[in-house]
Amino acid sequence: MHRTATPGAHPSAGAALALTTAGVVAQAHARSQSFGLQPHEQADLHLLDRQTLAWTVARNEALCAHARPVMETLAQQLRGTQSMVMLTDAQGVILHAEGDDAFLDRAGRVALQPGAGWSERSKGTNAIGTALALGDAVQINGRQHYLEANQFLTCSCAPILDPQGQILGALDVSGDRRGHSAHTLALVRMSAAMVENHLFGKVYEDAVRLRFHARAEFLGTLMEGLAAFTPQGRFLAANRSAQFQLGLSGPALAAHTFTSLFGLSMGALLEHARRSVPTLLALQLPAGVSVHAQVEFAPRGGVTLPVCPDGPAAAPPPRARPAATPGLSSLRYLDTGDAQLAQVIERVTRLLGRGVPTMILGETGTGKELLARAIHNDGPRARGPFVAVNCASIPESLIEAELFGYEEGAFTGARRKGSVGKIVQAHGGTLFLDEIGDMPLAMQARLLRVLQERSVAPLGSTRQIEVDVNVVCATHRNLRAMMADGQFRDDLYYRLNGLVVRLPALRERTDLAVIVQRLLRAQHDSPAADSPIPVAPEVMALFAAHAWPGNLRQLSNVLRTAALLAEGADAITCAHLPEDFLEECEALAQQGRVVAQAFSQPAVPPADGARAAVPAPAPAPAPASVRPLGDVAAHALQQALDAHAGNVSAAARALGVSRNTVYRYLRAQSCRS
Numbered sequence: 001m002h003r004t005a006t007p008g009a010h011p012s013a014g015a016a017l018a019l020t021t022a023g024v025v026a027q028a029h030a031r032s033q034s035f036g037l038q039p040h041e042q043a044d045l046h047l048l049d050r051q052t053l054a055w056t057v058a059r060n061e062a063l064c065a066h067a068r069p070v071m072e073t074l075a076q077q078l079r080g081t082q083s084m085v086m087l088t089d090a091q092g093v094i095l096h097a098e099g100d101d102a103f104l105d106r107a108g109r110v111a112l113q114p115g116a117g118w119s120e121r122s123k124g125t126n127a128i129g130t131a132l133a134l135g136d137a138v139q140i141n142g143r144q145h146y147l148e149a150n151q152f153l154t155c156s157c158a159p160i161l162d163p164q165g166q167i168l169g170a171l172d173v174s175g176d177r178r179g180h181s182a183h184t185l186a187l188v189r190m191s192a193a194m195v196e197n198h199l200f201g202k203v204y205e206d207a208v209r210l211r212f213h214a215r216a217e218f219l220g221t222l223m224e225g226l227a228a229f230t231p232q233g234r235f236l237a238a239n240r241s242a243q244f245q246l247g248l249s250g251p252a253l254a255a256h257t258f259t260s261l262f263g264l265s266m267g268a269l270l271e272h273a274r275r276s277v278p279t280l281l282a283l284q285l286p287a288g289v290s291v292h293a294q295v296e297f298a299p300r301g302g303v304t305l306p307v308c309p310d311g312p313a314a315a316p317p318p319r320a321r322p323a324a325t326p327g328l329s330s331l332r333y334l335d336t337g338d339a340q341l342a343q344v345i346e347r348v349t350r351l352l353g354r355g356v357p358t359m360i361l362g363e364t365g366t367g368k369e370l371l372a373r374a375i376h377n378d379g380p381r382a383r384g385p386f387v388a389v390n391c392a393s394i395p396e397s398l399i400e401a402e403l404f405g406y407e408e409g410a411f412t413g414a415r416r417k418g419s420v421g422k423i424v425q426a427h428g429g430t431l432f433l434d435e436i437g438d439m440p441l442a443m444q445a446r447l448l449r450v451l452q453e454r455s456v457a458p459l460g461s462t463r464q465i466e467v468d469v470n471v472v473c474a475t476h477r478n479l480r481a482m483m484a485d486g487q488f489r490d491d492l493y494y495r496l497n498g499l500v501v502r503l504p505a506l507r508e509r510t511d512l513a514v515i516v517q518r519l520l521r522a523q524h525d526s527p528a529a530d531s532p533i534p535v536a537p538e539v540m541a542l543f544a545a546h547a548w549p550g551n552l553r554q555l556s557n558v559l560r561t562a563a564l565l566a567e568g569a570d571a572i573t574c575a576h577l578p579e580d581f582l583e584e585c586e587a588l589a590q591q592g593r594v595v596a597q598a599f600s601q602p603a604v605p606p607a608d609g610a611r612a613a614v615p616a617p618a619p620a621p622a623p624a625s626v627r628p629l630g631d632v633a634a635h636a637l638q639q640a641l642d643a644h645a646g647n648v649s650a651a652a653r654a655l656g657v658s659r660n661t662v663y664r665y666l667r668a669q670s671c672r673s
Helices: 021-034 050-059 061-077 101-109 127-134 182-203 240-246 258-262 266-273 339-350 368-378 396-404 421-425 441-453 479-484 490-496 512-523 537-545 551-565 579-599 629-643 648-655 659-672
Strands: 003-005 017-019 083-089 094-099 138-141 153-161 167-176 208-213 225-229 235-238 281-284 290-296 358-361 386-390 430-434 470-475 499-502
Touching (some): 021 138, 050 061, 050 094, 061 094, 061 167, 061 182, 083 127, 127 138, 127 153, 153 182, 182 225, 208 266, 225 240, 258 266, 339 368, 358 368, 368 430, 368 470, 386 421, 396 421, 512 537, 512 551, 629 648, 629 659
Parallel strands (some): 358 470, 358 499, 430 470
Antiparallel strands (some): 003 017, 083 167, 153 167, 208 290
């Protein structure tokens, strides 16, 4: 789809470019329709109860504290315009609102008040829900709203990002559509940027902070770049303007140091910061652009981190996934025609909202978190938070504090105000425990107690906090084998395995062509009606025969690279595929040669005698011309299967390969026929 640059926007969380208004609205309407909403239906006026709203506000304490002063200023600027200013969390629930008394009555009729949810799933196309779905600022005016009940409104909304680029919430201005003004969106953008910069300064108040811009007069304004580093020079974070000026995204910057980005040693920078009256620094960006900079470093012996703790041992917060494709995180969207996956979806759909814990098994990269998010989004807890915890990525020394939270001073290095922990953050929603098999035994006992008593005691505290969470866990490990070895608690296993489903590996699925099209559409943010760049038949044949050890994650990365390399071409061909992927394919081809050579010897009868061995027919003499490798392998496999009366395990043993190899070549042969 055609994109246009957004003035003043900077690349972060997909916010570098904004779709045209028509494209935004068309995609948002498609999503609204996929959620089952009808334009003429009554708007959902349901509000969170007082206690749940209080919990929600408490979970977003830092966001509220830094946003409210900005909201007050913005409300004063808009006084007399019959509009109101609202702050929401990352799920679109209104946390705080200020506005004109003359507009409050009409706003109340459509639940523009604290406790109301304005996600696209509940309200259809609207500025809050659509901005959160896109990760970018948007203005929705009048009839652009999906629900007719909301079409008297004009709304401008911008998401608020934390220093790691994750969506914390959104800032919105809504009013009567007759007072529509394009300037309102610019005000909202600036206000959101102000909140982000305030948060940045607070999170990294003890870090080495750099302010920079190519023009000295822009230092101290919303246009300045902000970057934070450890005293040793390791990169910590950068705001949108810094990422834009550096020409690198947050993840790309994570591999850098201060010296690699600005060409000055960290020692020289700290020496400059120690001067009583430090002057402006002249630095050079990697692209050769000269910038003016100010450095700040005044550690105060502790950091209050509302988003992500500092240090190499800290776990990253759950990453928000953009919902550019209609229904991306819904069970219906995930059903792409594979019979095994359809059975999984049918089973979890039957138990939505029944309070039954779900355990998702499958290899790494098969989409376990996607399924967990779909279960959350399609269930009655969709308005609540979805909190994902990767038990394998958190060091054992930190996992207890990360999950259960801690009080102030509970341990050395603790935040000054403590932390509520992931379990409390998930109150009212879904707690997704990924790689549960990697959780230490001591933590398994604590988790079991929390699930049984539905309450949690933070480290260093004797008080119990009641929690209401739906637990979905996932693992690629064999938990039953771990139980037998004493590495996983039996009682926790039987507490978590209310419903156990297994996601098939990509090589076992029959919907590869559909998956390829879906991934290409999602990566290019094109609506369902658009056709992404086609994939050449020889590439699809290569895909069908490949083992895909990285499953969907690997396929997604291969397609992303190939699609970029194929820009301007008629189709994705083998020439556009990444070299490492082609090397994997060559290794698979070599394995196919081994299969053919193995079959040139008499087939070995089954060792278990489960089925009577049928003498293998003598291999046909090799023709003068070289036969295609796929034909040779398929012929060898078919003869082995015939020799063992269709027993795949026996045929695999006879050929000296795994059963997956047999299945893979059978599927490839089926695709050719």
